[in-house]
Amino acid sequence: MIKVNQLSKRIPGGPQVLKNISFTAEAGEFIAVKGLSGSGKSMLLRCLAMQEKWDSGEYIVDGVNVFKQGFAGKLKVRKEIAYLEEKPNLFPNKSGLKNVSIGSVTQTPAWRRWTGMLRSDDYMGAMDMIEKLGLLDKAHQPVNKMSGGERQRIAIARALVHGAKVIAADEPVSGLDPHTADQVLGDLKRLCKEQGVTVIAVLHQGDWAERFADRILGLSSGELVLDVRGRRLTERERMLFR
Numbered sequence: 001m002i003k004v005n006q007l008s009k010r011i012p013g014g015p016q017v018l019k020n021i022s023f024t025a026e027a028g029e030f031i032a033v034k035g036l037s038g039s040g041k042s043m044l045l046r047c048l049a050m051q052e053k054w055d056s057g058e059y060i061v062d063g064v065n066v067f068k069q070g071f072a073g074k075l076k077v078r079k080e081i082a083y084l085e086e087k088p089n090l091f092p093n094k095s096g097l098k099n100v101s102i103g104s105v106t107q108t109p110a111w112r113r114w115t116g117m118l119r120s121d122d123y124m125g126a127m128d129m130i131e132k133l134g135l136l137d138k139a140h141q142p143v144n145k146m147s148g149g150e151r152q153r154i155a156i157a158r159a160l161v162h163g164a165k166v167i168a169a170d171e172p173v174s175g176l177d178p179h180t181a182d183q184v185l186g187d188l189k190r191l192c193k194e195q196g197v198t199v200i201a202v203l204h205q206g207d208w209a210e211r212f213a214d215r216i217l218g219l220s221s222g223e224l225v226l227d228v229r230g231r232r233l234t235e236r237e238r239m240l241f242r
């Protein structure tokens with residue numbers, strides 16, 4: 001569960017890009033974020049993934065008040081939040097299996113990244129997750145030879161294997177064809193529900209937000225102006241967030 005209370009963010013020497021954002025997200029909830037270009041969607045995701053510093057507000061992840069933690073405490077929380085981008089940040093020459101089992105830069109000690117050493121339980125856990133994402137036959141292939149959808153699935157597997165409690169995904173499927181995008185979002189939703197992982201995804205294009213999300217948040221000029229759960233958007237809302 002995450003709780004965001006009065007999150008504000010100003011670009012140093014520039015505009016205030018997020019204004020008093022507050023919401024609570026339950027474990028296993030799939031939340032889509034919509035908003036026009038420049039409304040602050042990416043900045044919100046980057047703040048939630050602790051890639052950016054907030055100016056003010058409170059952030060509670062799984063009962064831990066992040067800003068009351070010291071360096072080690074913040075690092076621990078950061079490891080529980082996976083940040084997925086349109087082009088996932090993977091080790092391009094390493095296999096899918098190595099990428100999943102070694103983990104992302106923020107999740108992995110440097111010696112594991114350099115040596116690439118795997119314990120047998122890491123191997124088994126990674127292979128199980130790769131199988132759940134339908135990529136068993138590609139597990140040993142370098143990710144730079146995989147399609148965009150396959151790479152995105154490897155990034156999802158990596159987040160889940162390393163115990164992410166929150167996945168913040170910025171336009172995770174916008175570069176994919178509609179069929180592949182449906183498959184990736186379907187897998188993401190299914191596995192996160194199974195594991196109680198909260199997903200917050202910028203899904204601005206098309207009708208993905210309405211088809212996959214439990215709830216839709218709408219941003220306008222850095223403010224949270226829409227919070228819709230359990231229903232489709234009205235025609236007016238759809239026009240505002242087109």
Ligand SMILES: Nc1ncnc2c1ncn2[C@@H]1O[C@H](COP(=O)(O)OP(=O)(O)OP(=O)(O)O)[C@@H](O)[C@H]1O
Binds near residue numbers: 039040041042
């Ligand atoms: N490093 C920066 N320096 C100055 N302004 C920035 C910086 N990063 C973001 N902004 C501004 O913050 C606002 C929100 O940006 P953000 O990238 O979050 O928008 P967005 O809703 O994700 O847009 P898009 O859909 O086009 O990706 C924009 O006005 C943008 O110009």
